[in-house]
Amino acid sequence: MSYVDAGQINADKGEGSRLASLLEKMVVEVKSPGDGSFHPKLWLLRFKPLYADDPIKMRLLILSRNLTRDRSWDAALSLDGKVVSRPSAGNRPLHDLLKELPGMAVGSMDDARQRVTLAMADELRYVEWDMPAGCDTLDFHVNGIKTGGWKPTRSRSIAVMSPFVDEEALEHLAALAPRAAKKLISRPDQLACVPAATLSKFDQVLVLCVMALQPDLIILDEFQRFRELLSGDDDAADLARALFEYGDQEASARTLLLSATPYKMLTLSEDSPDDGDHYKDFLKTIGFLHGRDRASAVADELDLEMRQFRRFLQRLPAATKQAKKARKGIEARLKKVMSRTERIDSTIERDSMLSEPSMEAKIAADDLRQAIVAAQVARSAGAPEIIEYWKSAPYLLNFMREYKLKKLLKDAVAKPDPALLAAVAEAEALALRMDDIEKYKPVEPGNARLRALMSDLFDAKLDQHLWISPSLPYYGDEAKAPTLTKALVFSAWQMVPDALAALISYEAERRMGAAETKLAYSDAAKRRPLQFRLDANNRPAACALSISSTPPHCWPNSGTP
Secondary structure: OEEEEOOOOOOOOOOOOHHHHOOHHHEEEEOOHHHOOOOOOEEEEEEOOOOOOOOOEEEEEEEOOOOOOOOOOOEEEEEEEEEOOOOOHHHHHHHHHHHHOHHHEOOOOOHHHHHHHHHHHHHHOOEEEOOOOOOOOOOOOOOOOOOOOOOOOOOOEEEEEOOOOOHHHHHHHHHOOOOOEEEEEEOHHHHOOOOHHHHOOOOEEEEOOHHHHOOOEEEEEOHHHHHHHHHOOOHHHHHHHHHHOOEOOOOEOEEEEEOOOOOOOOOOOOOOHHHOOHHHHHHHHHHHHOOOOOHHHHHHHHHHHHHHHHHHHHOOOOOHHHHHHHHHHHHHHHHOOOOOOOOHHHOOOOOOOOOOOOOOOOOOHHHHHHHHHHHHHHHHHOOOOOHHHHHHOOOHHHHOOOOHHHHHHHHOOOOOOHHHHHHHHHHHOOOOOHHHHHOOOOOOOOOHHHHHHHHHHHHOOHHHOOOOOOOOOOOHHHHHOOOOOOOOOOOOOOHHHHHHHHHHHHHHHHHOOHHHHOOOHHHHHHOOOOOOOEOOOOOEOOOOEOOOOOOOOEOOOOOOO
């Protein structure tokens, strides 16, 4: 039998299942006394014994949420027990609940179904429950059925774990243990409605959100940094373990650990203690990957196999055969949970899994002129050739701050050489002009590679995006556009980051209409930065939300609400 709150069953849209029609006779709609909500979330299962001498067994499940189309039917508590000869007073609240259900039914209920429920209620009085680990006694409290509700007493410690909380109830519970340790666990939306003064009375306030994640795959990159989560015993490790062990009736979450160099072969005495013991951490990780039930046994077995392999290696060449056999055994064990994904050498050209898109860099006449005048300045100053610098960055005399050429020019100020003065004067005509920059006039890239990079950025209108999302698409019509990617630029020269950042940022500002603001480029530092603040209702002062099937986006701006 299934007793449900009247009017609260939602059927799936579309063609119904014939099997589902067989459940109709099992479903009984009930209405709670006093127009309350029927919300117990209990399952009671009765197991008929196979043999006459065996006892009747029962299982009680207390769920953490309603049964919905959501896949996560989480059991907050599971109790197994057997029917014995003597009744238990502690089971009376459960007995009373089941006994009242037929009388709460909306509409008629045939005698056969009533008898089934009442018979289970009577047997429930005689159930002797197996105690969960760490529990000495069990107390059941059913609110709203012939009782005045549960009234907690003073305690040495209190832990509140509920998806629904309010200020009055929490204040009452906190007062029952004013000097004791108190812990509160609830949903983030509920905790947000509780005043800070009330929350401060609890030593620990944790957010119950792991169950809402419902992951299929959990990825830890550079996992050796999270060894406390993999094998720790604190609250953070408990939450992580609940996430790692998440599962439903269809499948369990998988965990993928990624790292190129997680462990060293040898931990030395001078190594930092924060780095841990690499060998022990390795064994714990292998145990973790085999599951909590087998973790300790697998780690011990692998440790023994590794030590045996070491002894065989010490006895080479006499123990060559045993060493090879031990090595294969260790490899077979590790390959069950480990793999190497690089396959670079699987092709003749050693380029497997690599794709190198070409970017055409066209050299302009001004690029060559800059090379000529910069080379003349370098030769006149006695500096090394600048051809490699010229390939990587434009306007060398503007951006070569700590290079030898710039130092020689500074030293030559006291005793200028006529040839050097002439070369610098010619180069100055092709250098960045501050007057043009102050007015946000267009600036020629001056370098083939930079020109190609800027074309790749601005032709795709990347400058018009507030962000490049790593996973979710952009908003608006742009969400349908081809996927945008980020570019990572490497260079051996220190001046390249300065040149690229300055010229690309300048061009982005210019394209956004900076010239129309009538502000000079040098006034940029005086402009008011973005301000993120809350209004009188503790909401972001400037926030635009898009409603979609994906999580909402928030776009802050510097304006008023």
